[in-house]
Amino acid sequence: MARPRKFDEERVLLAVRDAFWDKGYAATSLDDLLQASGLGKGSLYGAFGDKHTLFLRALRDYDNTNLLALRESLESAARGIDMVRDFVLGPAADPTGAVSRRGCLLANSNAELAASTPEVAAEARRSYDAITAILTEALERARREGDLAPDADPADTARAVLVAQLGLVALGRTGEAPDTLAAAARSVLTRLLPAAAR
Amino acid sequence: MARPRKFDEERVLLAVRDAFWDKGYAATSLDDLLQASGLGKGSLYGAFGDKHTLFLRALRDYDNTNLLALRESLESAARGIDMVRDFVLGPAADPTGAVSRRGCLLANSNAELAASTPEVAAEARRSYDAITAILTEALERARREGDLAPDADPADTARAVLVAQLGLVALGRTGEAPDTLAAAARSVLTRLLPAAAR
DNA sequence: GCGGTTCTGGACCGAATGGGCCATAACGAG
């Protein structure tokens, strides 16, 4: 019927996500987005709407990708506890610290925008609730597999695990030395899930 | 000698801090700052320098106040463990959720700016290191008072406690229901410091 | 009361912002 798009929508979304991730929402100008995506103003605007809409779209994409990866991680884990351990240790896993320093797009965005942009806070709640559900499932499995005390409540433990991971992400974002970060991760993991620490 | 200042520097700093706290650094315009402080451009600029400098000043003020309060809290605590418990439960203590939703200025700022403004990340590290030291002292005392297992390492435990608190602050910033937040706080506290949970 | 100095707040500036617009190009259907 008509002229087809020259760009791959998903690719643009990833480039835009990176731009927002690196500079934050407010500090990323339309120009930055155009340069990152390689598109012209009309194209970007026509395909995704204004900056705000585009940002939310990229953020939701990011979240969905993460949730999917988490679910897959649980399915492919040898034991339920393994997935939980990886989840907690993840933010401290990078020996160079570069990944940790970048933080999590959702956490960064929520911290920056929760007060002024309810959609971001809502997205964060949605994401964290979903993660809690996945962790709960993982911990139920871990209990059946003998890696979690029979009297421990999986849902309650899941909340504690999520909190620990959020804390590690926040701490990693400060650029704390990788060793310190790893020590903190190990410390909190040992106390929350002794069976996962060895 | 000359005309004295009409405004109280500390008062202005608090007003400015609130403005940044509510909107984030980038989204707060000079106009916002003038309105919040009630000063004219020349006065604010002359007294504090540009936006960036003013922000760092307000942030450091905020940090120092927090650290001082934490030290006082330790000194006035009946037991070392009480101070640690209050520190962890703090972010979830507000039944309306308004305080939690506001988050922590330092955490918000670090999440927004760590990548682009090294001073902010450095300030966060400084603050978190200082908090860890205070917590370590509190936990050493708690161990002497029988509220921490003799074989537990206070410094290591302090790191875990800090991570938990940062996680709760991050979770609270999403606007999660106060009940859920309180449950998460209680869950993580029970697991990190059984003696503090009752 | 006077002089000198500092404070004050608004006028002003250039630059950059987010967003709208449109002439043109590129394509598929017929």
Place this chain on the structure above:
DNA sequence: CTCGTTATGGCCCATTCGGTCCAGAACCGC
């Protein structure tokens, strides 16, 4: 090949940004 449709990207605009500057006001010591 032609036509209609849609993507494209650069041009344009009003607004707002952070920051400078200055004329006048306010105050102190003398």
